[in-house]
Amino acid sequence: MKLNWGTGIVLAFIVFISFIMYFIITMNVNDKYDHDLVTEDYYGEELVYQNDIEKLKNSKKLTENIGYEKTAEGLKIVFPKNLEYKKITGKVFLYRPSNKQLDFESIISLSNPYLLIPNNRLVDGRWNIKIDWQYNGISYLYKKSINY
Template sequence: MKINWGTGIVLAFIGFISFIMFFVIKMNSDRRANHDLVTEDYYRQELAYQKEIDAQNNATNDIVNLELKKQANGLQIVFPKNLDPNKIQGTVSLYRPSNKQLDFDLPISLSNNHLLIPDKRLLDGRWDIKVNWVYNGKEYLHKENITY
């Protein structure tokens, strides 16, 4: 059977469309490629994003930088020494991008200028850390990504 150029073009289009449709169907049905939103309340968090920007600017303008240190018994968050630890209130949110069951929040309760997150709570891998705290009525925010 002889194939003319018109039939060849049609067969090439059919082959190309079949190739693309195969990968579209494969990616939509594969459980390893989860296409859900990163967080459940994404839209609510997006509306509160300006507060985060303001809190980060407060930390930058007031030069209130936190320091994260890996210790043998866990991760230590060190607050500036010029702040009274009894007046610091807030939360530390640890987010694991690869597994949302590992995410957790810790309240900030300090007796000195550092907070220790126990080593048993942190598995090896990437963690996104967000420290929200209030000092003398002013909100501050520190975000950092670490590989533990």
């Protein structure tokens, strides 16, 4: 059988379309390629982002900011020592970029100048931590990407 230009072009189109169909089906079926948005209400979050900017500015004005350390018990979030820790309120949100089911939020209720997140709540890998906290009526925000 002789291969002419018309047959070659049709075969090239068939191979190209087959590759594209394979690619589309693989991306839709394989869980390895399943990624979620950072937040479900993306546009609603964007509208209140100016508040976050103000809270971040307040955090930069502090003489000492929040710190963290990995201990045998878990992740220890240490609040500034010059503040009275019993007056600190707010929320801690830990976001796992690779698995939405591991995300969790915790309310800040301190009996020590630090907050301990136990090891059983955290899986090794990358976490985005967001601490939205208040002290004496002023709101602060701490954001950090950590490897646990």
